[in-house]
Amino acid sequence: MRHASLSIAAAGLVLGACVQKISTPAPAPTPTAAPTAAPTAAPAGRPAGAPNQGGGQGGGQGGAQGGANAAQDPQPRPYGTVITPRAITKSGVFKVHSVGSRLYFEIPRAELGKDYVIVTTLAGTPDEIGIRGTQGGNNLVRFERRENRIFVRLADYGDIIADSAASQRMAAELIGVTKILAALNIEAFGPDSSAVVEVTRMFTGGVAEYTALGRRATVDAARSYIDRFAAYARNVNVTAVQSFTPQGGAPGGGGGGGAAAAATAPTTEKYTFSIAKLPDIPMQPRLLDERVGYIGVSQRDFSGATQRVETKRYISRWRLECSDKKVGNLCVPKKPITYYLDPATPAWIKPWIKKGIEDWQVAFEAAGFYKGIIAADAPANDPDFSGEDATVAMVRWLPSSTENAVGPSLKDPRTGEIIDADVQTYLNVMNLGRSWYFTQAGHLDKRAQKFPFPDTLAGRLLEYVTAHEVGHTLGFPHNFKASSMYPVDSVRSKTWVAKNGHTPTLMDYSRFNYVAQPEDGIALDDLIPKIGPYDKYAVMWGYSPIPNAKTPEAEKATLDKWSKMQDTIPWYRFASDGGAQGADPGEQSEAVGDADAVKATTLGVKNLKRTMAMLESATAWKDGSTYDDLEEMYGRTVGQWATEMGHVSRIIGGEYKQEKLVGQKGVVWQNVEPKRQKDAVQFLLDNAYTTPTWLLDESILRKIESSGSLNRVGSAQARSLASVVSNDRLARMVELEAMAKSKSEVYPVADMLTDLRRGLWKEIETGAPIDAFRRRLQRVYLEAMASKINPPAASAAPQAPGGARGGAAPVSTADFRPILKSEMRALDADLVLAIAKTSDRMSKAHLEDARDQIANMLDPKR
Incomplete structure (x- = not known):
């Protein structure tokens, strides 16, 4: 479950996707007013310390969004008027000031345009509504200055890499325009033209971009407050207590509060927002190789060097030097x-x-x-x-x-x-x-x-x-x-x-x-x-x-050599x-x-x-x-x-896989040996589909339930059987047989289905009673056959082939439906003989019902 209050997650930024900086707006000229001027009287109609015009109630709505009077330029005030002597200040990558119930960031000029990530973590929650420590949205942002406002902007330029060609850079920037998440009026200027902005409502609600996502609720600013804050060399932490009010409508995407998306009751939770600066000197990345397991980040390369858009992927790892x-x-x-x-x-x-x-x-x-x-x-x-x-x-x-x-x-x-x-x-x-x-x-x-x-x-x-x-x-x-x-x-x-x-x-x-x-x-x-x-x-x-490898590409030869160790050491x-x-x-x-x-x-x-x-x-x-x-x-x-x-x-219808790259000998996929597949079917018939009486210990069952073992064991058998006759598996077996040079290379789907049918219905050969577990399993088998012979209309419609590398086209039952019908006719003929020699009444009724089901399958309009 994800927990987030910053709607930055709404923009869909996933930190597994890589961002390449294309351009950063130049900061506005340094103001002429002395940043440390003594306090002066506030403009008429506004008390000292209140937000600038353009702000909304309490300085949060307008201070973060611009408000109804956004057309009027914000007018910064003397520093001491905003950051008063009563301020509690902590210094780090930038200063954070608490003045009463208000929270201010003092963002140095040098930090404008730098990449920051905001991590949202659930820090406190009512029992069982959420889990403390659960991370919510992880979002990449930049603080950009335009005149007397600071814009909080999503730093997502489409994972773009472009070379120095002006046309390619221009194209990259055109598709890389990103969302402005909030606009913060500059309340004052500190030393070295640092911008002082009020951020209270960013963390206590009242601004659409910062309300909880993933559930039908909004943050009630009147019942929310800043609990604590801290500043460090590379990050600033703000912990806020947020109260949520239910509202109608479908839950949003992205993050989520501590409550489930469908929750309707008001609740109060505590979140910590850690705003961390990314490293000034990026670590040299290492190219990802699909033969070795690493989580990765991606970039799209629009340089056109290979006459297509390429994707570069780098592994995720700590900087260890x-x-x-x-x-x-x-x-x-x-x-x-x-x-x-x-x-x-x-x-x-x-x-x-x-x-x-x-x-x-x-x-x-x-x-x-x-x-x-x-x-x-x-x-x-x-x-x-x-x-x-x-x-x-x-x-x-x-x-x-x-x-x-x-x-x-x-x-x-x-x-x-x-x-x-x-x-x-x-x-x-x-x-x-x-x-x-x-x-x-x-x-x-x-x-x-x-x-x-x-x-x-x-x-x-x-x-x-x-x-x-x-x-x-x-x-x-x-x-x-x-x-x-x-x-x-x-x-x-x-x-x-x-x-x-x-x-x-x-x-x-x-x-x-x-x-x-x-x-x-x-x-x-x-x-x-x-x-x-x-x-x-x-x-x-x-x-x-x-x-001596100064670029990711320079490492490729060594990494490829290491990857090929898998050829001789298979458990790599x-x-x-x-x-x-x-x-x-x-x-x-x-x-x-x-x-x-x-x-x-x-x-x-x-x-x-x-x-x-x-x-x-x-x-x-x-x-x-x-x-x-x-x-x-x-x-x-x-x-x-x-x-x-x-x-x-x-094992049935399976193929062995070894991931390989061009230049390595052999194929990626090889058929599982036919005998091994046949042995697997027989094993399931003997162990999974024959009633496991050793699991049905009456001494145990009479202590824990009045009934239920039929459902418990029957459901497990049904899941196994559904897997064996899944559309994906049957379609793959048909294709492998069609591609085989000799039938000895494959386990034909017709043989597999016949072995399965005979094993599941072995009692009809002798007329032996069929116990309740077996009767349920046989009904499941008939229901599975019916769903494939007469699939729902949408599934039966012709499907276009296709699919990405490593995937498969949508599966139709048409390629194996004829053999399923043949199997049902063979079973029906056997049932006619079995009914005549079966003396157990429940078994006979079951077999008669099975014939009715087969008749409906083969002639659904009768």
Whole structure:
């Protein structure tokens, strides 16, 4: 959820998009009036200290927008009349003055036209309406002076790069005109012609550009106020208490307040706005390579050098530079990446959070840095230190029932330099980690076999969560490919896992080693992911200095050489989940041993059966307690079973992918072996679609519900079946078969559908009774077939081919509809014979109903 009060987010600026400065308006001439003149009487009709004409009520409306009298030029007053002796002043990148309830910025002439980013952070909220520390809009702005007004302008020039040709620059500027977000009357001039402007209403509402977005509410200035402010060398912080009043209409886009978009009740929240100056000297960017996983920023190149508009992408990374000091062969950084701990973090948790941060030190050693990343406590007794500061990286501890943690970061859109990060750890993520560990590895660890977990285990799980989220704030997206490059047998090897982990990267969702068996003897700490070979490789690739390379282009040869290491070290490969509709069975989340998901899931199911055997004893931790823990852990055990079955589904109609660039040998995509696909279908028929009676423990079910297992298990089976017969998968299988030189290269879609039909309806061969779980699954199958044979009119309409690189054209069922009809006719013929030999009444009625459904499919107008 995003939280913002500055409507700068309305302009749609995403800090992942890079901005290139094209031009900056020249400042107006220096005023002739002495900036420090003694106070004089205010103009008639306006009390001393009031805003200039052109201002609205309270000086905010007009002071920020120009008001009804905007045509009349603002008339600055003597400095001492505005910034009176009662002012509380703090000095930083520019001065901030508080005079009573009014807040003023004193912006030096030298800061006009410079790039600033405004980060909005929720600093306080009513329970469960929002989450403290959640970042809202991150917006790039410039302060521009025109005569006696300062314009706050969105610094978004369309991600444009243009060469020095005047025509190209002119074209770039024409499409790069950006929104003026607010106009601030200059109230006075300070030393060196610094402009004093009142900004109160920018933070307390009353100006359209600064009201809350993402919900039907406006900021009520009468019930809002400035709470505190601070000034630092590179940024200014303002914290405001804002009260929101509901209003009608659809919620806006962009940011959002702490309340949900559809909320209608008034509420009051606290926000911190950190206005931070981007580095004066931009860091040299590093070009992004799709073979290595980095979050990036983009620029569009309009120079026309390649006869087209090109997109340049740079990786996101911290500025890490070597000092003259060394420890062994490692350089000591001039300024290590430093994460502070939220003072609200419970004392017993702090050591684990620190360890999660500093676990990354070994990866930075691979890039040549000694202690390139460190953890630190927040300074004590420093009232100006703030986790909301846009230049302070912090791991926050947030009281929330949300089972999650996230790792957002703030980037310089010119270069990709990370300048701020805030890992947000919600208290209830401990419950999520406990659930994962219990269902995946609890059978191997006695500490997990009785709730609640001891602090040593709970802390270790939190360390893992912290390290993963810190990884995101270092510039790394998820990598779901590398783990599929470890053989399943290696994942069970205690020596391999001790050295390399069961996954090569912390940035996978390869949680805990659910493949490991009791006899494998794997150390308990090695059941939990750690910094792996890919993490060290990725940090080396992105953070290692490349001597004598003065431009991003000069680094390309070295970076390409490093990228090609993936050809011989396969677990250095990268891909995130979902590419090309999930075609690659090696790009899966929540998977361990997905090099062979059938083998890994076979072992995983053995472990889940062990988990089921200890469910009651583990959750019955206190006499007189409810069965809530039992109910929750039973549901999560069923969920883990469904997840593992889903890994097998992805094999069918799958294609292996290795990202490559021109000049590398081989293709990017290769078909999954036909036998492996066929084995996957049979595995699902035997394990997912055959009723899992081991999950239906009556002793457990009678303690947690009067009914519901049919829905719970049936829904999991239905999701798996829907995945197997999805339109994307069937269309891909048709295409792969059409392109194959020989049918031996593919698993024909007709063969797959026949194997599936016979397995799902195997009872009709013998006339055996069909249990309620199987009857539901067979109905789901018929409903899926009906939706494809007779799709809704919009879906059945001809679709134009196309789609971007890596995508696919919209899917029509026309290419596989004939074979589905053929399958239904074959099934109907089998049902005729089965009904005659079925004695169970419920089964016979079910089969008769199935025939009716098939008749409606094949002749919907009958």
